[in-house]
Every structure is written in structure tokens, then in C-alpha cells.
Amino acid sequence: MTNNLIGIRGSFFDFTDDPWKFVGEEEKSARFFRDGLLVTENGMIRDFGPFQKVSPKYPSLDITHIKDRLILPGFIDGHVHVPQTRVIGSFGEQLLGWLQQWIFPEEMKYKDRAYAKEGAKQCFENLLAAGTTTFQAFTTSFAVSTEEFFEEAARRNMLVIGGLTGIDRFAPADYIDSADNFQRDSARLIKTYHRTGRNIYAITPRFALGASNELMTACQNLKKEFPDTWVHTHISENPSEVTLLKDLHQCDDYLAAYEKYDLVGKKFTGGHGIYLSNDEFRRIARADAAITFCPCSNLFLGSGLFRLGRATDPEHRIRLTFGTDVGAGNRYSMINVLDEAYKIGMCNNTVLDGSIDPRQFDEAEAERNKLSPYRAFYSLTLGGAHGLYVDDRIGNFEVGKEADFVVLDWKAGQRAIKWHESLLVSDAGPTTMDEAAQLLFAVMILGDDRNVDETWIMAERAYKKTPTEQTASLR
Amino acid sequence: MTNNLIGIRGSFFDFTDDPWKFVGEEEKSARFFRDGLLVTENGMIRDFGPFQKVSPKYPSLDITHIKDRLILPGFIDGHVHVPQTRVIGSFGEQLLGWLQQWIFPEEMKYKDRAYAKEGAKQCFENLLAAGTTTFQAFTTSFAVSTEEFFEEAARRNMLVIGGLTGIDRFAPADYIDSADNFQRDSARLIKTYHRTGRNIYAITPRFALGASNELMTACQNLKKEFPDTWVHTHISENPSEVTLLKDLHQCDDYLAAYEKYDLVGKKFTGGHGIYLSNDEFRRIARADAAITFCPCSNLFLGSGLFRLGRATDPEHRIRLTFGTDVGAGNRYSMINVLDEAYKIGMCNNTVLDGSIDPRQFDEAEAERNKLSPYRAFYSLTLGGAHGLYVDDRIGNFEVGKEADFVVLDWKAGQRAIKWHESLLVSDAGPTTMDEAAQLLFAVMILGDDRNVDETWIMAERAYKKTPTEQTASLR
Numbered sequence: 017m018t019n020n021l022i023g024i025r026g027s028f029f030d031f032t033d034d035p036w037k038f039v040g041e042e043e044k045s046a047r048f049f050r051d052g053l054l055v056t057e058n059g060m061i062r063d064f065g066p067f068q069k070v071s072p073k074y075p076s077l078d079i080t081h082i083k084d085r086l087i088l089p090g091f092i093d094g095h096v097h098v099p100q101t102r103v104i105g106s107f108g109e110q111l112l113g114w115l116q117q118w119i120f121p122e123e124m125k126y127k128d129r130a131y132a133k134e135g136a137k138q139c140f141e142n143l144l145a146a147g148t149t150t151f152q153a154f155t156t157s158f159a160v161s162t163e164e165f166f167e168e169a170a171r172r173n174m175l176v177i178g179g180l181t182g183i184d185r186f187a188p189a190d191y192i193d194s195a196d197n198f199q200r201d202s203a204r205l206i207k208t209y210h211r212t213g214r215n216i217y218a219i220t221p222r223f224a225l226g227a228s229n230e231l232m233t234a235c236q237n238l239k240k241e242f243p244d245t246w247v248h249t250h251i252s253e254n255p256s257e258v259t260l261l262k263d264l265h266q267c268d269d270y271l272a273a274y275e276k277y278d279l280v281g282k283k284f285t286g287g288h289g290i291y292l293s294n295d296e297f298r299r300i301a302r303a304d305a306a307i308t309f310c311p312c313s314n315l316f317l318g319s320g321l322f323r324l325g326r327a328t329d330p331e332h333r334i335r336l337t338f339g340t341d342v343g344a345g346n347r348y349s350m351i352n353v354l355d356e357a358y359k360i361g362m363c364n365n366t367v368l369d370g371s372i373d374p375r376q377f378d379e380a381e382a383e384r385n386k387l388s389p390y391r392a393f394y395s396l397t398l399g400g401a402h403g404l405y406v407d408d409r410i411g412n413f414e415v416g417k418e419a420d421f422v423v424l425d426w427k428a429g430q431r432a433i434k435w436h437e438s439l440l441v442s443d444a445g446p447t448t449m450d451e452a453a454q455l456l457f458a459v460m461i462l463g464d465d466r467n468v469d470e471t472w473i474m475a476e477r478a479y480k481k482t483p484t485e486q487t488a489s490l491r
Numbered sequence: 492m493t494n495n496l497i498g499i500r501g502s503f504f505d506f507t508d509d510p511w512k513f514v515g516e517e518e519k520s521a522r523f524f525r526d527g528l529l530v531t532e533n534g535m536i537r538d539f540g541p542f543q544k545v546s547p548k549y550p551s552l553d554i555t556h557i558k559d560r561l562i563l564p565g566f567i568d569g570h571v572h573v574p575q576t577r578v579i580g581s582f583g584e585q586l587l588g589w590l591q592q593w594i595f596p597e598e599m600k601y602k603d604r605a606y607a608k609e610g611a612k613q614c615f616e617n618l619l620a621a622g623t624t625t626f627q628a629f630t631t632s633f634a635v636s637t638e639e640f641f642e643e644a645a646r647r648n649m650l651v652i653g654g655l656t657g658i659d660r661f662a663p664a665d666y667i668d669s670a671d672n673f674q675r676d677s678a679r680l681i682k683t684y685h686r687t688g689r690n691i692y693a694i695t696p697r698f699a700l701g702a703s704n705e706l707m708t709a710c711q712n713l714k715k716e717f718p719d720t721w722v723h724t725h726i727s728e729n730p731s732e733v734t735l736l737k738d739l740h741q742c743d744d745y746l747a748a749y750e751k752y753d754l755v756g757k758k759f760t761g762g763h764g765i766y767l768s769n770d771e772f773r774r775i776a777r778a779d780a781a782i783t784f785c786p787c788s789n790l791f792l793g794s795g796l797f798r799l800g801r802a803t804d805p806e807h808r809i810r811l812t813f814g815t816d817v818g819a820g821n822r823y824s825m826i827n828v829l830d831e832a833y834k835i836g837m838c839n840n841t842v843l844d845g846s847i848d849p850r851q852f853d854e855a856e857a858e859r860n861k862l863s864p865y866r867a868f869y870s871l872t873l874g875g876a877h878g879l880y881v882d883d884r885i886g887n888f889e890v891g892k893e894a895d896f897v898v899l900d901w902k903a904g905q906r907a908i909k910w911h912e913s914l915l916v917s918d919a920g921p922t923t924m925d926e927a928a929q930l931l932f933a934v935m936i937l938g939d940d941r942n943v944d945e946t947w948i949m950a951e952r953a954y955k956k957t958p959t960e961q962t963a964s965l966r
Contacts, residue, residue: 102910105936108861110841142907255846316936318837346830346936348907355821362793366585371730386583430940432617432823435577461580461791461821464939465905 021057021074022475025067026082026423027445028052029452030089030412031398035390036328039383042390047413048449053079054087056419059173059474064413082423084445085469086452088393089412090149090420091350092400094308094337095287097154098165098178099123099132101139105346111254111317114344120191126161135161136168139342144172144479146349147422147468152248152285152308152337152404153178154220157193159201166209173213173474175410175418177246179220180205182235186226195230199237206242214418216406218246218285223253224273225261236277246405247279251286251307254319258291271296280305283405287341288313289327290320298332306335306403309395311356313341321360325368325384337403338395351467354392354460361385389457423470425481426455429463436462496532497950498549500542501557501898502920503527504927505564505887506873510865511803514858517865522888523924528554529562531894534648534949539888557898559920560944561927563868564887565624565895566825567875569783569812570762572629573640573653574598574607576614580821586729586792589819595666601636610636611643614817619647619954621824622897622943627723627760627783627812627879628653629695632668634676641684648688648949650885650893652721654695655680657710661701670705674712681717689893691881693721693760698728699748700736711752721880722754726761726782729794733766746771755780758880762816763788764802765795773807781810781878784870786831788816796835800843800859812878813870826942829867829935836860864932898945900956901930904938911937 028049035045053070055063055077063070071077099122106118126132143151155162155178162180169176182198183191193201202219210217219238221227227235239247252258252270265273271292274280280303289307292300300307309322327334338353339345347353364385370377401411409418427434437458446452459467471479503524510520528545530538530552538545546552574597581593601607618626630637630653637655644651657673658666668676677694685692694713696702702710714722727733727745740748746767749755755778764782767775775782784797802809813828814820822828839860845852876886884893901920902909912933921927934942946954 101907102914104907104911105933107863107932107936110837110844138907138910142905145906255841256844259846315831315834315838318834318839318841320838320841342907348905356790359790359793362585363790363795364793366730366793366795369585369731371734388582430617430823431620432576432579432613432817435613436579439577457582458580461582 021055021062021077023074023077023079024054024056024082024087025079026052026085026087027452028054028087028413029393029456031394032412034399035388035394036333036384037330042388043449043453045394046390046449046453048452050447054413054419056475059419059476061413061415061417061419064415084425086424086426086446086455088422088424089397089410090422090471091147091396092337092404092411093143093148093151093339093350094285094400094403095310095339095341096139096143096151097341097343098139099126099135099156099161100343101135101142104343105316106343111257111319114317115187119343120187123156124188124191126156127158129160129164132158132161132164133168136164140168140172140174142348144471145468146465147424147471148348148350149420149422149471149473150175150406150410152176152218154181154222154248155179156181157183157191157198159205162205166215169215170213172478175214175216175406175420177216177218177248177404179218179248181220181222182231183222183226184228184231195228195234198231199234202238203241206238206245210242210245216246218248220248223250224265224270225257232273232277235279239279246283246285248285249274249287251289252291253288254317255291269293269296271299275299285337285404287339288319288322290314290322294326297326297329297334300334301332304335306337308337308339308403309357310339310341310345311360312347312353313344314360315356316346317344321363323364324357324361324387325364325381328384329381335403336395337400347464349465349468350396351460351463351465354387354396357392358387358461361387389453389460392460393456419472419475421472422468423472424459424467425469426459426467428466428469429459433458433462496530496537496549496552498552498554499529499531499557499562500554501527501560501562502927503529503562503888504868504931506869507887509874510863510869511808511859517863518924518928520869521865521924521928523927525922529888529894531950534894534951536888536890536892536894539890559900561899561901561921561930563897563899564872564885565897565946566622566871567812567879567886568618568623568626568814568825569760569875569878570785570814570816571614571618571626572816572818573614574601574610574631574636575818576610576617579818580791581818586732586794589792594818595662598631599663599666601631602633604635604639607633607636607639608643611639615643615647615649617823619946620943621940622899622946623823623825624895624897624946624948625650625881625885627651627693629656629697629723630654631656632658632666632673634680637680641690644690645688647953650689650691650881650895652691652693652723652879654693654723656695656697657706658697658701659703659706670703670709673706674709677713678716681713681720685717685720691721693723695723698725699740699745700732707748707752710754714754721758721760723760724749724762726764727766728763729792730766744768744771746774750774760812760879762814763794763797765789765797769801772801772804772809775809776807779810781812783812783814783878784832785814785816785820786835787822787828788820789835790831791821792819796838798839799832799836799862800839800856803859804856810878811870812875822939824940824943825871826935826938826940829862829871832867833862833936836862864928864935867935868931894947894950896947897943898947899934899942900944901934901942903941903944904934908933908937
């Protein structure tokens with residue numbers, strides 16, 4: 017971290033509000049400075065605005081001028097499994113079979129500290145190369161893998177959320193751990209890592225299906241003892257899982273299994289939520305809790321189509337993050353996540369226009385499923401921060417926040433992107449917010465990780481794309 | 492084209508049969524030579540087999556040794572809209588609105604020969620950079636754009652199928668043309684281009700919804716006059732479209748609109764077929780006609796999930812090609828098409844396991860939806876050729892076929908692919924067919940156009956990836 021004032025000059029795009037609130041006038045939620053200046057001090061944002069207005073206040077400022085790029089707040093990934101880095105995209109199974117066949121055998125290796133360290137390193141490098149600066153992570157049931165996760169984050173000075181991932185059934189005997197051990201190890205890890213540097217600790221029952229009443233009670237105890245911690249888990253991902261769950265936990269719906277143990281509230285995130293009922297959405301909204309939408313994963317495992325327009329219903333708007341869910345998600349890039357999220361939204365749109373079944377007709381919900389570039393990039397930045405309860409620290413370029421950002425090259429990606437973009441803007445690049453938003457849509461639909469040219473953490477460059485290969489290295 | 496004998500040495504993977512016939516023993520449909528030799532003469536395959544066996548027969552052969560790569564038959568894209576190259580991935584509409592808002596205004600520009608020429612060039616370059624060597628194309632209702640398409644194909648010596656794209660309603664007045672003009676222009680273009688060089692002509696009514704009875708009759712007349720031509724169109728893509736169609740053409744289902752005019756038979760392809768009934772599938776199978784599955788497009792427009800396991804039902808197995816459907820498909824790479832096809836298959840798999848609705852349970856159909864690497868790459872090569880009735884000429888490395896192939900670098904793509912692949916094979920690369928197939932699965936799920944290192948047309952290299960940028964240039 018540097019003690020000097022640092023200036024970044026370039027074209028900035030960020031959000032100050034939720035675009036779903038502004039149907040038909042989404043630009044009211046966003047900010048675009050074609051020639052902007054971000055001033056940071058010790059990694060924190062000290063000033064931000066049009067270059068002509070801000071620069072006179074800092075006459076001897078050391079300025080890095082980033083040209084022909086769009087600078088956005090760093091991407092936030094709400095749902096990553098660190099120990100699945102190596103088995104990303106494994107073949108042929110839905111959730112429950114996939115866990116047994118591919119995932120637990122690989123996660124077992126994270127009992128070994130050296131392997132856990134290498135896995136964490138690989139995962140962080142993949143995420144930085146994808147423009148992700150903050151993520152919420154699952155580790156394994158082995159404390160060493162949680163330790164290595166936080167140590168790696170600290171070395172990179174990244175704001176991450178994670179925790180020991182508890183499971184005491186529905187996994188191989190060598191993988192599961194007892195509720196008592198989980199509670200003891202979690203308490204120790206919370207004391208060591210929570211609020212240490214930028215680290216945030218989440219009490220992490222893997223999913224209610226893999227948690228006995230004792231393990232759930234351990235989570236309840238931990239949350240009572242450490243009320244400042246986050247809670248992170250899975251919910252309603254796959255129809256067979258939902259059926260099993262209701263039987264095992266003797267509850268009417270999936271959410272109730274977590275409510276029973278006082279876990280659903282602020283700072284609670286459930287991953288997926290594909291099969292949530294309308295009533296569950298209402299209860300999540302009332303509890304001010306969050307769901308992570310993981311489109312790549314939901315399609316890859318064939319889990320189903322998340323009801324984006326329902327989650328964003330103003331009558332019970334829930335907090336929402338988007339996530340890769342690597343390794344069931346097959347791409348580390350949140351840009352690819354937006355591609356798949358757009359597609360799921362459009363499939364919902366067709367269902368909701370009533371053309372297949374007139375009883376499904378809901379024009380407003382259909383519209384809310386259209387993932388415009390405003391809604392999309394809000395979800396990766398300020399929306400993601402809001403979902404994870406870290407919007408007081410990151411998510412946009414507000415003064416006082418921590419300076420994590422991503423530098424997008426809108427011309428990278430598949431060959432076709434350039435001629436397409438020549439329809440949208442001149443060679444000089446975007447001059448208006450609308451032009452910039454159109455380029456961002458091109459990036460999310462035609463682009464991928466190649467469009468991430470640089471990734472910055474606390475005002476220091478942590479990743480730079482190279483022409484031949486994309487590598488992320490330690491500072 | 493060269494007159495010399497040319498040898499290509501490397502690791503070859505191709506298919507000799509349909510892997511859907513060999514559930515549980517798919518390797519019986521494929522061929523893998525870790526160290527193989529392909530001998531070509533004037534662009535045609537003269538010999539093929541293990542290097543040790545074939546090379547002694549050609550003592551002074553000029554051999555290009557391609558190392559650390561997998562060589563597959565060139566990819567076949569069953570459904571491309573050449574004049575949508577520039578508006579690829581346009582925002583916010585289902586099929587019918589999307590056509591009016593984005594597509595017709597762009598396609599109108601192809602009335603101008605210079606623009607049509609530039610569009611064709613861009614499209615071909617994008618496809619070569621994606622490893623596609625043969626495709627079936629829509630042009631516009633303007634003859635010049637069809638001419639420029641075939642001229643561009645001829646310059647590149649590529650086997651393509653395409654034709655003047657007829658529409659006489661449901662489009663702007665400046666865009667549509669009369670049935671009489673369509674029949675006259677099509678006849679002239681067939682005489683000029685069909686079977687000229689590698690070109691194949693397809694009578695191309697855009698879709699029955701945009702075709703009056705007169706235009707359909709013109710197609711019927713053309714097919715009668717030129718029975719050797721192909722027929723290419725759209726079918727059952729979007730639920731609103733299907734409803735409108737049945738009303739406009741007074742028929743019980745979408746297929747009947749084409750059957751009425753004797754168009755459904757060998758060499759007929761309908762794009763999409765998402766809402767085909769079981770009865771329509773049976774009639775397509777009996778007619779020996781084909782459907783193109785366009786997963787990127789079907790998701791991008793929210794059209795729906797193609798029933799892959801139904802199309803491959805042995806009781807009524809239809810001919811099947813896979814396609815990008817650019818510009819509703821948002822990626823030129825057939826590798827990305829496989830990613831999305833896998834996901835649609837897995838979503839179908841969940842529906843068919845009966846966990847949502849027990850009445851949907853069909854174990855065999857659920858299984859057929861699992862897109863293994865064998866099924867996937869078969870569909871892009873021999874399967875695609877079979878679907879397009881060109882499997883006598885391309886699709887695998889059989890002696891006598893035309894030598895179009897793609898050279899895959901399995902290590903390219905997003906950063907995560909390498910560590911994943913280190914689980915599958917050693918640094919020396921795949922030594923068995925199973926290892927090669929596992930790498931191909933990694934490529935289709937974690938990779939993209941970056942994995943295409945070279946594309947060869949008739950034994951000449953037409954594309955080579957560069958580190959900084961992927962460009963395809965004329966030979």
C-alpha cells in the first residue's frame with residue numbers, strides 16, 4: 017500500500033442507485049465521466065469527478081492516464097468454491113451426483129496445507145484475471161484450507177468473505193466433520209481472521225441437506241456468540257435436493273430450515289434460490305437477506321432458471337448478488353456470468369409473456385427479466401456490494417470507499433466484437449453514458465475475460481493482461 | 492490449391508459413426524491416432540492412419556508436423572445469417588420484435604454490393620477464426636448479397652450452402668420482394684452458383700411466417716425445376732411465432748406449412764425446431780430431413796430449450812446439425828455452441844428425471860440429453876455433414892474426402908483451463924482416445940475461439956491464431 021496520493025485518469029462508469037428502480041430511465045442510477053479523475057490516498061478514494069473539476073485541487077498529483085478503456089468498480093462474485101478450482105466444469109451430473117463423483121474427492125485433497133495453498137493461489141489468480149476484486153467463498157471442512165484462503169487474500173490485500181464449510185452428512189466419511197469440531201474450529205478461525213485486514217468471516221454451513229440439526233445448532237450458537245459475522249450457504253438449487261431437504265429437516269420449505277436456527281437476517285446469503293416460492297422471496301425480503309444468482313452454474317448442472325424478475329419485484333425486492341459458482345460454474349469471468357444471466361432472463365421473459373401458458377402472463381415481471389447493461393453491471397458492482405453488506409466500503413467510486421477497480425478493453429474478445437462496436441461508437445470511444453452502456457452490453461454478450469485489461473486492488477495494479485497469455489501474479 | 496502430395500502429421504480425432512448409437516461405449520464411434528498421418532493430394536484425402544503405417548508408403552512426402560495439438564475435421568455450422576454479422580448480440584427482444592428492431596434495418600444495407608461484400612468478408616473471417624470450414628447460410632432478399640456470399644466462398648475455396656432468402660411479408664416494404672421476383676432471381680442464382688466450385692445452393696424461404704402462399708409455391712416450383720438443390724429455412728423457434736404461423740398458413744403444426752409445398756425431404760433443414768411436437772419429429776425422421784440446433788441463439792432470444800434427447804430418439808432419429816445462428820447467436824465459435832448445448836441438455840435432463848413433474852420421467856431421453864465430448868464433436872463434424880447431406884465429401888478423414896480441418900490447442904482459453912487439464916493428462920498430451928475426449932470436453936466447457944489455433948481448407952492453411960489478435964486473412 018502506498019502512502020502517496022495517486023490519481024487515475026480515464027473514462028469511469030459506476031452506479032449510485034439500483035437501476036431496477038428506474039424502468040425506462042435507468043441512466044438515473046449511473047454515472048459516467050468520459051474524462052474523469054479518481055484520487056486515492058492509502059488505497060482509499062479521496063476524490064472523484066470530472067478531470068477538469070477535480071485536478072486543479074491536486075496540483076502535484078502523480079497521475080496514471082488510462083486511455084481507450086472503461087474503468088468500473090471491481091467485480092464482486094457472490095459465490096465461489098475455492099477448492100473446486102481444478103475440477104471446474106466436470107462432466108455429466110446434476111448437483112447431487114456431481115458432488116459425489118467429482119467434488120468431494122477433489123476437496124478431500126485440501127486437508128493437505130500445501131495443496132490448499134496452491135488451490136487458493138490458482139483460484140485468486142483466475143479471479144483477478146477475470147476482473148473480480150471481492151468474492152464470497154466456500155472452503156472445505158478442513159480448517160487448513162480456510163486458513164490458506166484468508167492468508168492468500170491478505171497477501172493480495174483483497175476484501176473477501178469466507179469461512180470453514182461445515183458438512184456432517186451426505187459426504188464421504190473422511191470429508192465430513194462433527195458439529196462440535198465445526199463449532200470449535202469456526203470460533204477459532206473467526207477470532208483469527210474476522211476483520212483482520214480486509215477479511216470478513218462467514219459462518220458457512222455448506223447446505224442444509226448436508227447439515228444435521230446439531231450442525232445447524234452449532235451455526236446458531238456461533239452467530240449468537242459472534243453477531244458481527246456473515247452467514248453463507250446454499251438454498252433451493254435442484255428439485256431433487258429440495259424434496260430431500262424438506263423431508264430431512266421436517267420443514268415446509270427450504271428457507272425454513274435456516275430460519276429455524278435464526279440464520280436468516282442481515283448478512284445472510286443463500287446461493288441459487290431457483291426453486292424459492294413466492295412466500296420464501298417475501299420472507300427473504302423482510303429479513304433483508306440475500307440470494308446469489310449463479311447462471312453459469314445453474315445451466316451447467318441443469319438446475320433450472322432463476323426467477324430474476326421475481327427477485328427484483330419492488331413489492332419484495334431482495335438483496336441480490338451474482339456469482340460464478342466455480343466449479344459448477346464453468347467460467348471465472350463475471351462477464352460470462354452476465355451473458356448467461358441475460359439468457360436466463362430472456363427465457364423467463366418468454367414464459368412470462370404468456371405465449372406458452374397464458375396463466376403465466378406478467379408483463380412487469382417479464383420486463384424485469386431483461387438484463388440491460390445498467391442492471392447487469394450494477395449487479396456486479398454496487399448491487400453485489402449491497403447484497404454482501406459491504407456497500408459501505410466498495411461497489412462504486414464514492415469518496416471514502418476502498419479503491420478496487422477493473423479496466424475494461426471493450427475491443428477485446430472474439431473477433432466479431434470490433435465491427436459490431438463500430439455501429440455503436442466512433443473510434444474515439446464512448447462520449448455519452450448511453451454509448452458507454454451500449455459498449456458494456458457488447459462486452460457482456462460478445463466478450464469474456466479477454467476484455468479485462470487490468471485489475472486494481474486498493475489503488476495498486478494487481479493484474480495486467482499480456483498479449484500471449486493472461487497471468488496474474490503477486491505484487 | 493496445390494498439386495503436390497502434402498502430409499500432415501499430428502494427433503487426429505474423428506468419427507466414423509454416430510455416438511448416440513453406442514450408449515456406454517461411445518468410443519466405438521470415434522477414431523484417435525496419437526501419432527497420425529494425413530496424406531492429401533490436390534486438397535483431397537488420399538491416405539490416413541497411424542504415422543508408422545502410412546508414412547513408409549510415401550518416402551519423399553513433404554510433411555508438416557503439428558505438435559501438441561488435436562486435429563479434428565473442420566467444424567460445420569448449420570445455421571448462419573451472413574448479413575447479421577454486425578448486429579450480432581443485439582439487446583432486449585424475443586424473435587419477432589428483434590427482427591423488426593435490429594435485423595431488418597441492418598439487412599437492408601445489403602442491397603448495396605460494397606456493403607454486402609464487406610459483410611461477407613467479415614463473416615467468413617469470423618468463422619475461420621472459430622474453426623468453421625463449412626456453413627449453411629442465409630443471405631438477404633437482395634440478389635447482390637447472395638452473389639457476394641458465393642463469391643467470397645469461392646475465393647476462400649470453402650464448401651458452403653446458401654441462397655437468396657425469400658420474404659414477402661412481415662418485414663419492411665423496402666426489404667420484402669415478390670414471389671415472382673424471388674423465383675426468377677433464385678433460378679438465375681442456382682444456374683450460376685450451384686455446384687460451381689464447392690458451392691451448394693439452397694432454396695431459402697426465410698420462414699413460413701414471412702412467406703405468402705405465392706412465395707411458398709415459388710419454392711415448390713424451384714425445387715421441382717432444380718431437384719438437386721437444398722432447402723433451408725426456420726421452423727418452430729418461438730411460441731408466439733408458432734401460434735401466428737398456424738393461423739396464417741391454416742395448418743395444424745409448423746412442419747405442415749412446408750410439407751404442403753413438398754419441401755420437406757432429403758436436403759431440407761429447418762433451423763431451431765424448439766416447439767416441434769412428437770408427431771413432427773416422426774415426420775421429419777421419415778422424410779430424412781434435418782433440424783439445426785442453435786443453443787446460443789435459443790437462449791439469447793429466450794426462445795426455449797431444444798429437446799436434444801427427443802431428436803436423438805432411435806425410434807425417430809432425425810438428421811441434426813448444430814449452428815451458431817449468428818446474429819441471434821452471440822458467439823461465432825462452435826465451441827461456445829457446445830457449451831450452451833451441454834447446458835440445455837442438462838436442463839432437459841432435470842426435467843426428464845421427473846423430479847419437477849413425475850409425468851415427465853423418461854430415463855433414456857434424459858440420458859440422451861447428456862452431451863458427452865463424443866456426441867458434441869461428432870455433431871460439429873460427421874454429424875453436421877450428415878445433417879447437411881455433405882457427408883460424402885466432408886466430416887471426417889475418410890480417404891476420398893476433402894481435407895478441411897481444425898487444429899485445436901487444448902491449453903488456450905481462460906486461465907483456469909491449464910490446471911484443470913493437469914488432472915486429465917500429463918504434459919505430453921493425450922495418449923489414449925479417452926484422454927483426448929476428456930480434453931475435448933474441457934475445451935468445449937472451459938474454452939472458446941482461442942482454442943482454435945489453425946484452420947485448414949482443402950489442405951491449405953486459411954487461418955492461424957496470432958498471440959495478440961486473432962485475424963483471418965485471405966490466402
